[in-house]
Amino acid sequence: MCGITGWINLASSRQSATEEEAEILRRMCDRMRHRGPDSAGFWFDEKVCLGMRRLSIIDLQTGDQPVFNEDKSIIAMMNGEIYNFRELRSDLEKKGHTFRTKTDTEVLPHLYEEYGEAMLKHLNGMFAFALWDSKKQKLLIARDRFGEKPLFYGIFKDKLIFASEPKVLFEHPCTSKELDLQALRFYLSFDYVPAPFSIYKGIRKLPAAHFLKVENSTVSIEQYWRLSFGEKIDISLEEAVEKLHELLADSVKMRLIADVPLGILLSGGVDSSTVAALAAEHSSGKVKTFSIGFREDSFDESKFSRLVAKHLGTEHHEEILSVEKVADLISDIGHWLDEPLSDGSLIPTYLLARFVKQHVTVALGGDGGDEIFAGYPMYFGHKLVKAYRMIPKFLRRNFIEPVVEALPVSTKNLSFDYKAKRFVRASEYDFAARHHLWFGSFSLLEQEKLLSADVLSSTNGDIYEHARELLSECDANDDIERAQFLDMKLYLAEDILTKVDRASMAVSLEVRAPFLDPRIAEFVAKLPPGYKLNGMQGKFLLKKTVEKLLPKEVLRRPKKGFGIPIAEWLKGRLNPFLHDMLNADRLRKQGIFNGDYVSKLIKNHEQGKVSHHKELWTLLIFQIWFDNFMQN
Known part of the structure; x- marks a missing residue:
C-alpha cells in the first residue's frame, strides 16, 4: 500500500x-x-x-x-x-x-x-x-x-x-x-x-x-469496465454454489500473498466469517483474526466473532471498548479525514485498524459482500414498496403513515421504528431518490430548511439526478439488480471503501477485500436475482455456499452492521461538544446553515420526540472537517 x-x-x-x-x-x-x-x-x-x-x-x-x-x-x-x-x-x-x-x-x-x-x-x-x-x-x-x-x-x-x-x-x-x-x-x-x-x-x-x-x-x-447484469447464464443452484466456492477460495488465496504479517478482520457477520473460513482453509499456519466490541448490546457483535474464531480454530484477538473511549476520539478523526464522511462506522473501523496494526501489516475484510450478494434490507424494501403502493393512498396517508410516525423512538442500532419511518417517508419517490432517502440524512425539503438562502440560490436542487444518470448505464431489468448496480457505483465506492481506506491508511494498515474480485462480481451478476435475494433472505447463494463452513447461528442472525450508539452519545457524552460545534451564532457567522433550524433539531432530539441522530451526526462531521481543513 x-x-x-x-x-x-x-x-x-x-x-x-x-x-x-x-x-x-x-x-x-x-x-x-x-x-x-x-x-x-x-x-x-x-x-x-x-x-x-x-x-x-x-x-x-x-x-x-x-x-x-x-x-x-x-x-x-x-x-x-x-x-x-x-x-x-x-x-x-x-x-x-x-x-x-x-x-x-x-x-x-x-x-x-x-x-x-x-x-x-x-x-x-x-x-x-x-x-x-x-x-x-x-x-x-x-x-x-x-x-x-x-x-x-x-x-x-x-x-x-x-x-x-x-x-x-x-x-x-x-x-x-x-x-x-x-x-x-x-x-x-x-x-x-x-x-x-x-x-x-x-x-x-x-x-x-x-x-x-x-x-x-x-x-x-x-x-474501461462496467458490470453487466444483462447476460444471464442457465445454471442450477448446486452448480452456482460449486463455482462460487471455487472463485471465493481462489480470491482469498490470491489476497493472502504478502511478505509481512497478515490477519483477518472478523466482525462475526457472514461476509467476514466467510473470508476467515476460507483463509483458515488455505493457510499453512494458524490464521490470526481480530475484532472489537462494545459494551452496548445492540451494537456489539463480539460474541459472534468469538464463536466463529473458536469454530475455525483461529488465533483470535479482541478489544472491548467503552462508550467513553470511543466518544472521546470524535475530534481526532479531523486530523486525517480530509473530506466529510458521516458513516457511523468510521470511528469503530479506525479503532479496529489501530488495534490490528499492533499485530499485522495486512488484513483481509468482508467489504463488498452486501452489494454483490444483495445483503442490505433496502433490497427487499424495493420489493415491499411495490406492494405498499397498491394500498389506497387515503389509507396510507390517513392511517398507516400516522401510526408509523407515532412509533416510540428507539436508540437501538437499526431499530424497527427507524426503518419503518424511513420506508414510509421515501415510498412515494422514484427509484434513485427512494434508494438514497432510505439511508441518507437530509431530503430536498429538509435541505431547503437547513441551508442558507445564498447556498440554495447558487446550487442545483435536483440532488438525485447524478444517481439517475448512473442508473441509466445499468442493463438490469430487475429492481434488486438495479439497486446493486447503484450501490456499487456510489455507496460501496464512495462510502464503504473510502471509509476503510482512510481509517486503515491513517495507521498504515493495508486492507484487502476478497469479495471485490471482478470474477466473482461478473459471475454473480449473471445469475438469476432469486439466487441473491430469495424471498426475504439476502445473500442466499453466499449462505448456501458457506453453510458447511460456518456455525448456523452466524448464518441465521439478522444483519446488524458496524455502528456506534450515536443517538445516546449526542444526548450524553457528546452533548456539550455538539452544542459547541453547532452553536446557532457560530453557524450564522459561517453562513452555510440555518442556525435556528439546527437548534430545533438538537432540541427535538434531546427531548426524545424524534431521533435526529443521523442528521446531527452528518452536520457534526462536516463541522469537524470544516474546522480542520477549511479554517486551518
Missing part, C-alpha cells in the same frame, strides 16, 4: 524540474507519509513530476518505486496491489519482457508496453497508479474497478495535479481551497460526496473503473 502524487505541465514547453519543484513534491509526499512510512520515490523530467510513499508489502528489499520497462522510457508508480501479478509476469516473460524486481508494480510498464491502455482489462487488484510514457509524452492515471484505492486531481495554472488524498494537493502552491457548495448538497443527501465530485471546488475524484489520459496537452477520461 502506498500513496501517489504528482503533476504534468499542460503547457507546450517547459524546462527541467527546478529545485523548488523538487521540494514541493517532497512536501506533497511527506503529507501522506501515513500511507507509506517505509520509503519514498520520485521521478522528474521536462514534462512530469511523480512522487510516492511506500508501505512495503511484497518484495521488501527491491520493490521500491518508480519502476520501469527495459529502456526506462515507461515509468510507473502505484498505490495498491495487483493480485494476479505472477500470472501476468509469466505471460510477459514469455513475450520477451525482462524484470528487475519481484514486486507486483513492475508488471505495469511492461503490460502497458504490450497492450497500451487495454492493459487495465488484464489487472485483478486494488490500485490507483500513474504511468508516464516518455516517448509518446503521455500520462495515464487509473483507478481499480470498484474504487478501493482513491485518486483526486485538479487543473491549476496549466498543471494537472493528482494525489491519493486531497490534502496532499494543497501542498502545491498552484492549488486553491474553496468549498464546493453543490458537493455539500450531495454530502447532506448521501452522507458522502460521490465521484466525480469532491468537497473542494476545482478538485475531482477519478471514478472507479476509469482512467485519465493526458496526451498533447489534452485531458480525457474513459471508463
Whole structure:
C-alpha cells in the first residue's frame, strides 16, 4: 500500500524540474507519509513530476518505486496491489519482457508496453497508479474497478495535479481551497460526496473503473469496465454454489500473498466469517483474526466473532471498548479525514485498524459482500414498496403513515421504528431518490430548511439526478439488480471503501477485500436475482455456499452492521461538544446553515420526540472537517 502524487505541465514547453519543484513534491509526499512510512520515490523530467510513499508489502528489499520497462522510457508508480501479478509476469516473460524486481508494480510498464491502455482489462487488484510514457509524452492515471484505492486531481495554472488524498494537493502552491457548495448538497443527501465530485471546488475524484489520459496537452477520461447484469447464464443452484466456492477460495488465496504479517478482520457477520473460513482453509499456519466490541448490546457483535474464531480454530484477538473511549476520539478523526464522511462506522473501523496494526501489516475484510450478494434490507424494501403502493393512498396517508410516525423512538442500532419511518417517508419517490432517502440524512425539503438562502440560490436542487444518470448505464431489468448496480457505483465506492481506506491508511494498515474480485462480481451478476435475494433472505447463494463452513447461528442472525450508539452519545457524552460545534451564532457567522433550524433539531432530539441522530451526526462531521481543513 502506498500513496501517489504528482503533476504534468499542460503547457507546450517547459524546462527541467527546478529545485523548488523538487521540494514541493517532497512536501506533497511527506503529507501522506501515513500511507507509506517505509520509503519514498520520485521521478522528474521536462514534462512530469511523480512522487510516492511506500508501505512495503511484497518484495521488501527491491520493490521500491518508480519502476520501469527495459529502456526506462515507461515509468510507473502505484498505490495498491495487483493480485494476479505472477500470472501476468509469466505471460510477459514469455513475450520477451525482462524484470528487475519481484514486486507486483513492475508488471505495469511492461503490460502497458504490450497492450497500451487495454492493459487495465488484464489487472485483478486494488490500485490507483500513474504511468508516464516518455516517448509518446503521455500520462495515464487509473483507478481499480470498484474504487478501493482513491485518486483526486485538479487543473491549476496549466498543471494537472493528482494525489491519493486531497490534502496532499494543497501542498502545491498552484492549488486553491474553496468549498464546493453543490458537493455539500450531495454530502447532506448521501452522507458522502460521490465521484466525480469532491468537497473542494476545482478538485475531482477519478471514478472507479476509469482512467485519465493526458496526451498533447489534452485531458480525457474513459471508463474501461462496467458490470453487466444483462447476460444471464442457465445454471442450477448446486452448480452456482460449486463455482462460487471455487472463485471465493481462489480470491482469498490470491489476497493472502504478502511478505509481512497478515490477519483477518472478523466482525462475526457472514461476509467476514466467510473470508476467515476460507483463509483458515488455505493457510499453512494458524490464521490470526481480530475484532472489537462494545459494551452496548445492540451494537456489539463480539460474541459472534468469538464463536466463529473458536469454530475455525483461529488465533483470535479482541478489544472491548467503552462508550467513553470511543466518544472521546470524535475530534481526532479531523486530523486525517480530509473530506466529510458521516458513516457511523468510521470511528469503530479506525479503532479496529489501530488495534490490528499492533499485530499485522495486512488484513483481509468482508467489504463488498452486501452489494454483490444483495445483503442490505433496502433490497427487499424495493420489493415491499411495490406492494405498499397498491394500498389506497387515503389509507396510507390517513392511517398507516400516522401510526408509523407515532412509533416510540428507539436508540437501538437499526431499530424497527427507524426503518419503518424511513420506508414510509421515501415510498412515494422514484427509484434513485427512494434508494438514497432510505439511508441518507437530509431530503430536498429538509435541505431547503437547513441551508442558507445564498447556498440554495447558487446550487442545483435536483440532488438525485447524478444517481439517475448512473442508473441509466445499468442493463438490469430487475429492481434488486438495479439497486446493486447503484450501490456499487456510489455507496460501496464512495462510502464503504473510502471509509476503510482512510481509517486503515491513517495507521498504515493495508486492507484487502476478497469479495471485490471482478470474477466473482461478473459471475454473480449473471445469475438469476432469486439466487441473491430469495424471498426475504439476502445473500442466499453466499449462505448456501458457506453453510458447511460456518456455525448456523452466524448464518441465521439478522444483519446488524458496524455502528456506534450515536443517538445516546449526542444526548450524553457528546452533548456539550455538539452544542459547541453547532452553536446557532457560530453557524450564522459561517453562513452555510440555518442556525435556528439546527437548534430545533438538537432540541427535538434531546427531548426524545424524534431521533435526529443521523442528521446531527452528518452536520457534526462536516463541522469537524470544516474546522480542520477549511479554517486551518
